[in-house]
Amino acid sequence: MRRYRDHALKMDREDPLSHLRDNFYLQAHKIYLEGNSLGLLNKQAEARILESIQEWKDLGIDGWLSARSPWFWLAEKVGTKMAKLVGAKSGEVIATGGTTQNIHTLFSAFYRPDERRRKIVADILSFPSDLYAIKSIIKLKGGDPEKDLVLVQSKNEKHLAESDFIDHLADDVVIVWISPVLYQSGQLLDIADIAREAQSQGVLVGLDCSHSAGVVPHTLHENNIDFATWCGYKYLNGGPGSTGFLFVHEKHQDQEPGLQGWFGYKKRQQFAMHPSFDHEPGAAGWQTSTPNILSLAALDGSLDLLNEVGIEVIRKKSLLLTDFLMECVQNMLLPAHKDLKIVTPADSARRGGHVSLQHPAARLISLALNARGVVVDHRPPDVIRMAPSALYSSFQDVYNALEILKVIMDDGNLEQYDRGVKWVP
Template identity: 40%
Template sequence: MSDYKLGLDYAKQQDTLDELSSYRQQFHIPKDKHGNELIYLCGNSLGLQPKSARDYINQELEDWANLGVEGHTDAKNPWLPYHEFLTESTAKLVGAKPIEVVTMNSLTANLHFMMASFYQPTKERYKIVIESDAFPSDKYAVESQLRHHGYDDKEGLILWGPRDNEELLRIEDLEQILEAHGHEIALVMIGGVNYYTGQFFDLKRITELGHKHGCKVGFDCAHGAGNVDLDLHNSGADFAVWCTYKYLNSGPGSLSGCFVHERHAYDKSLNRFTGWWSHNKQTRFNMRHEFDVLPGAEGWQLSNPPILSMAAIKASLDLFNKVGLEPLLNKSKKLTGYFEFLLKELGEDVIRIITPENPNERGCQLSIQVLNADKSLHDKLTEAGVISDWREPDVIRCAPVPLYNSFEDVYLMVEKMKAVLKKSPS
């Protein structure tokens, strides 16, 4: 941290030295009503639009217009196997084998489909462990699974929470939960990167702990995919799900990604919900065959894919392919480290960062608490041209995304925060 320096000149110098700085030009940066670029630090909620997305989607619109149904086989990018065009890039990004990933459905829908297979409660073993402050949709989903199987959704849920006066979770506390209740727990389902604090968990260690006690283990990686090195295959997790509209820049409400570990790839006995797109590709259109499940993650598909949404995902993944995950992560650590350095210059009596200090225990997001602040501070920041994210009760989430954010963005955001704090009554 001591390598960082104050002043705008330093920020501009870092942007000049940044080998990835040109990628910013490949994204649409939102502007204010005067045509000035906003400081967009909200990629943790919705990633910016790659300029290439329009061409990718237009290609499919053109093929639909010119070919109609024949586009399934004759389009420039044939629609029947379109999801396969995303597989290799997705596998690289999340640290998986191609057979382990598929793009389909939406995030919470995929979580339910995964639990249909990997949450198999018995009278003795039926409980589910999640973080106490998990993303609400995850909590609602696991509670509904408990009710669906006839269990009380409060008694059947075990919350892994922080210690008194702490925000971050400790792995040894999860260890204690599993030591005490492991025989009752059917599923450990954790957010890979916590949406609120930005804490990146040790997925491999959590998986090993869960498996040691006979539990299935899954992760919601909505805030991890494209942001941290998930290394899903080596984590050993049974499953993982993520959205593509945050760090993967695929557009609002776009599709979800899904990981199923290779060891489950050929297990046809696994309970699952099925549809025609999980059926053997060779006989899928015969329409008369008994169900024959595809191996790997593809075997959890239900419906033919929405091509226009997948075209936007393809545009973004092609950018990730050009950059590579390692250079992105290197810039991310430096950019977020610089952001942390500038924020700490404001003083601990003014600001507090609840995200872990260790760069290996976080992605690019920093979750900031400002002493005695409420949402009005966030509103003033927005008025000053900073797009960030407010989360009750008192956190501003900011994510300097390495693909399109600059060191100057980070510098200007902190300068604007200083100005807002000076104007705010103490």
């Protein structure tokens, strides 16, 4: 134990990003390991929100064109900042909607089933909302989700193999939908391999990057990914219910959006108020409604911080944190607790930004951790997720959290933490 505590101290002393912690509002007496669910507020985001409120006070409607960052172009500006973090060109990313909403928007245009091609390949471990959206789109387009949605299965309910996606590609598939990092296990998939094979078979590739954007480098443009979306409130620290992002590859810049609205209209002619729709080329044309400026302001500030650090540096520290977390679990907990397992791959090339532990009493263990100030989450039935953030977590946070977990597990009296709130399995 002492060895790991000393190692944490040494890693913190040598951490070139340790000063960034002061930019974040960390809760007193808590260890926050939920950066993959809701990133914490940072001072850059706060300053931009406050600035926008002041501009609203001072300028009223003139803020659309006269704010320091005119609101009319803020979604595009934030999209450009985001593009750098995911290996995209600036016109390929727009800040808009939410992830589920963006899946509807993207599939409305890219899912064009015909007699020959009508299937969508996704996987059983996808975030459920993705599957709800995809099934509803199949129905809206006159299909039957039972036949038209092919779900890649998992051999162990936690992991997937790229070859399983590739094996399902065929000339009757329209789209393959993949999450580069699986929300439950934190497994990172090799998207480039699947994308190459899909493209050779004329299958479009769509991604849900919610658990990878801002923590894992992407090469969306270079990999020829057709379209993607992700949340703004996780590793991007855009705040609760933050505006999300939508990516459409440059090769589709003339593709007419399926769901159309006036904020996707040719930007410079939007206020001509023409009755028929003519979209702005690129991702901007996929907007529909007036953007939420306060939410975009938070992202505008927060993305400055991420870009200042750079995604490669973020990834490097994130892996050091999760390596250390897994090593501590391996040595401090697993020998005495045979029911506890690490489900996140040990190989760093296969790991996203969080670590998932599996235990039959995962729900109670996560309640116990929360009761003792370690903020983690439980994903039914048996997973506890821990996500140290490269921008605001320390190695001591990780060590201290695991020391608390050890006390909880060694004590074993978990029922005392049951607050009677149960998710129905």
